Each structure stands twice: as C-alpha cells, then as structure tokens.
C-alpha cells in the first residue's frame with residue numbers, strides 16, 4: 326500500500342525527469358561564481374521576481390537569515406508576525422547570529438498583522454530603542470494567501486516610515502497560482518506580489534518539488550551583502566548546478582500544477598467538513614488544519630498511520646498536499662478519517678496541545 330504522506334510539501338522526491346535534468350547539468354565551482362547552471366537559475370529567478378539579482382541558498386532558513394542580516398545591522402530590529410516562520414521557527418537565528426532584535430506582532434487568523442499595530446511598533450530615533458529597519462511578511466502563511474490590498478498597504482506604510490520590506494515567500498508560488506486563478510498566468514501574479522518588496526525568499530524544496538534549495542532575490546547591493554553572510558554561515562556551495570538544474574526543471578514543469586494541490590486540499594477539506602468531532606480550517610492553497618475534539622488528535626494520527634497515511638500535529642492536525650499526493654490518496658484519507666469519526670471513542674488520555682508544525 327502506497328504511503329500517503331501529508332506531513333509537508335517538503336517530502337516530495339525528485340521525479341525521474343528532474344533527476345535526468347540534474348544528471349545533465351553543467352557545473353562549476355559556485356563559490357568562484359563559475360557554475361553556469363547556478364548563474365542561469367539566479368538570473369531567471371531575479372527576472373521572475375522583478376529583482377536585480379538573486380542568490381541560491383541551501384535552505385529557506387538560511388535565505389531568510391542572510392536577508393535579515395543584509396537588511397539590518399547589530400542593534401536594528403525587524404517587525405514580524407508572532408507566528409511567522411522568520412520569528413518562531415528559525416531558532417531565533419536573527420537574534421543569535423545577527424544581533425537583530427525581533428519585534429513580534431499579533432496576527433489574525435489569516436496571518437495578517439494590524440496596520441495600526443505595525444505603525445505603533447515603529448520606534449522613534451532615540452537611543453532607548455532598537456532601530457526599526459524592516460517589515461517582514463510571509464505569503465502564504467499557513468496556506469493563506471495574503472490579500473493584494475494588504476500587501477500594498479502594509480508595505481506602503483513601512484516605506485513611508487523608512488523601513489525596507491522582506492517577504493518570506495517560502496510558498497509564494499502557491500500564492501501566485503491562487504492569485505492567478507484558473508487560466509491566469511502565475512508568473513504575472515508572482516510579480517504583482519513581489520513588486521511590493523525589497524527582497525523575497527522563495528523555497529524550491531516545498532511545493533515546487535526540488536530536493537534542496539531556496540533563492541533569495543533583491544537588489545544587487547542587498548544580494549552582495551547576503552552573499553557575504555551566506556559564506557559566513559557556511560552556505561557557500563561548490564558544484565551546486567545539480568541543484569539549480571532541479572529548480573530550473575521545477576520552474577518549467579511544477580508551477581502550474583500547484584493548482585492540482587490546491588484542488589486536492591479543497592477536496593480533502595470538503596470531505597472532512599461536517600464529520601463529528603472535527604473542526605476543519607482550510608486555507609485557500611495546499612494546507613488543511615483539522616482540530617480534533619476531546620484530545621483525540623494523537624489517536625487520529627495513529628489511526629491514519631496504521632493505514633499508511635501521515636500527517637502532523639496533535640489537536641490541530643495539519644495535512645499538506647503536494648506533487649506526490651494523488652486523488653486516490655485524498656480519497657483514502659477522507660475514508661480513514663470518516664471511519665475514525667464514526668466509531669465509538671476510546672478512553673485514551675487527553676494529549677497536551679502542541680505548537681503547530683513548523684515544516
């Protein structure tokens with residue numbers, strides 16, 4: 326029985342065609358700037374996001390870290406969501422390694438920080454305060470695409486107060502495909518999102534299905550600073566063209582198909598909605614959260630695992646669709662959850678609430 330792995334869109338394996346592209350890649354030493362595949366990919370991603378330059382990074386965490394360190398100096402601060410990846414799920418790297426103070430702000434159910442809260446958090450130029458330098462947004466956040474009007478308003482507010490704007494766009498292609506709608510051009514939609522920012526970090530090892538890699542995009546000057554920090558934190562890679570080739574292949578073949586992931590997540594949410602003991606909170610893209618009554622989340626996970634279906638969480642379970650999940654996997658998941666919800670409850674001890682999955 327094939328495993329249906331809904332833990333994260335990071336679990337995708339490179340397709341045979343992607344592996345062939347990787348095997349055929351021309352390579353060189355990228356620390357010397359000699360890798361033609363890396364150089365071509367960076368130029369392509371810069372053009373796609375409307376930025377001057379781009380830099381291939383080993384991970385999204387490192388990409389965000391180098392971006393924060395390129396924007397901010399010691400004693401500066403960035404405004405960021407309380408539940409944002411760049412604050413909560415990156416080991417405090419900006420503070421630990423960059424001496425950059427985070428100023429976390431509350432987010433609503435869609436991940437949006439209040440504009441008044443952003444304005445109030447910007448500190449005056451006074452030695453009592455850290456220097457507020459940067460607004461950091463995340464799109465999608467927990468699968469929720471950021472409304473275009475919000476992107477425009479929040480970044481305009483930040484700019485009017487002298488702040489730069491960084492987008493953690495780990496899943497920005499999901500946001501772009503959603504914004505483009507059926508028949509629309511996701512690449513045009515991507516530029517409509519990225520044009521509001523000074524820098525954007527894009528994960529290629531999530532929905533795009535590459536095995537490794539994120540790309541940081543920004544101005545030439547910003548990318549030059551980020552390149553220094555990438556070396557400092559150990560992210561200078563040598564024949565990285567094999568990874569660039571995988572990402573290039575993904576940009577050719579795995580962008581439009583993100584629609585399928587969104588449709589499957591919607592189907593999963595529809596199939597689970599209304600089942601007894603569940604509250605389904607679906608986002609518009611590829612992530613579905615399911616709250617399980619009575620502390621039975623762990624029990625449901627075990628029930629699913631016994632049937633070859635993997636998810637994460639405890640009370641709030643998370644299901645993420647991706648390239649390696651098909652319609653049959655979704656129907657099997659719905660059937661297995663339904664079986665669990667319609668049978669009598671056991672007397673299992675209630676499990677404690679765990680934070681939502683960071684993956």
Ligand SMILES: *Cc1c(COP(=O)(O)O)cnc(C)c1O
Pocket residue numbers: 383384385386387389410411463465493495496528530539683684
């Ligand atoms: C996954 C993710 C990252 C970090 O990516 P890694 O490659 O796992 O380090 C950053 N931000 C968001 C929103 C993510 O989902």
